[in-house]
Amino acid sequence: MNAKNAALLKESLEKQNVTLVAVSKTKPNEMIQDLYKEGFRIFGENRVQELVDKYESLPKDIKWHMIGNLQKNKVKYIAPFVTLIHSVSSLSLLQTINKEAFKNDRKIDILLQLKIAEEDSKSGLSKADVRDIIHDLNSGAYSSINIVGFMGMATFTDDMDQVRGEFQQLMSTAKTIISQSSLRIENPIYSMGMSGDYNVAIEEGSNMVRIGSLLFGSR
Numbered sequence: 001m002n003a004k005n006a007a008l009l010k011e012s013l014e015k016q017n018v019t020l021v022a023v024s025k026t027k028p029n030e031m032i033q034d035l036y037k038e039g040f041r042i043f044g045e046n047r048v049q050e051l052v053d054k055y056e057s058l059p060k061d062i063k064w065h066m067i068g069n070l071q072k073n074k075v076k077y078i079a080p081f082v083t084l085i086h087s088v089s090s091l092s093l094l095q096t097i098n099k100e101a102f103k104n105d106r107k108i109d110i111l112l113q114l115k116i117a118e119e120d121s122k123s124g125l126s127k128a129d130v131r132d133i134i135h136d137l138n139s140g141a142y143s144s145i146n147i148v149g150f151m152g153m154a155t156f157t158d159d160m161d162q163v164r165g166e167f168q169q170l171m172s173t174a175k176t177i178i179s180q181s182s183l184r185i186e187n188p189i190y191s192m193g194m195s196g197d198y199n200v201a202i203e204e205g206s207n208m209v210r211i212g213s214l215l216f217g218s219r
């Protein structure tokens, strides 16, 4: 898709109150600049080194989202600047982010990644993990992070009924979590949907989609 069409997609999503995260992983800075010129400011990456390199060489008003599996020992490299971490899939990772945010004298916004796919390869928090996190939250832990919503990845399949069911599962689990805890989130972010399933995700309540190959071409 060329940059002009990408901008049209972004606009039409914005009209539906859906934020488009342009997933630029593996793509060169020039392609990011093309979208930047069309008004894109939110880009998502899934590797720490690549994220840091791009942050250093591209305009500073870009909001960088970390969307991929994050190793605890690498959190320190992105903690100074990352805008949102979507992929918080364990209690220990959450604790590390909290610690690194504190060291940087800032608060980091994060999403709780819930496990909704059948595939074992897709990570995410179980209901029991989420209960532990809420317990800690209620006792005042994690003062350097803001939990601003939820993220999930559906199974990679053509079966859109299955995908839809998994998105519904994310929404209902998230709503249960919010209602049963002291977690006060004004307008929760629901980060679900990628190139192949973002329409279904939006129908099921997504307000943030992470789109890569549709914008930038296949990887």
Ligand SMILES: *Cc1c(COP(=O)(O)O)cnc(C)c1O
Pocket: 023, 025, 046, 067, 068, 153, 193, 194, 195, 196, 210, 211, 212, 213, 214
């Ligand atoms: C790569 C990636 C995307 C984007 O996938 P596309 O199918 O290229 O749109 C979205 N979310 C995560 C977590 C990813 O790693």
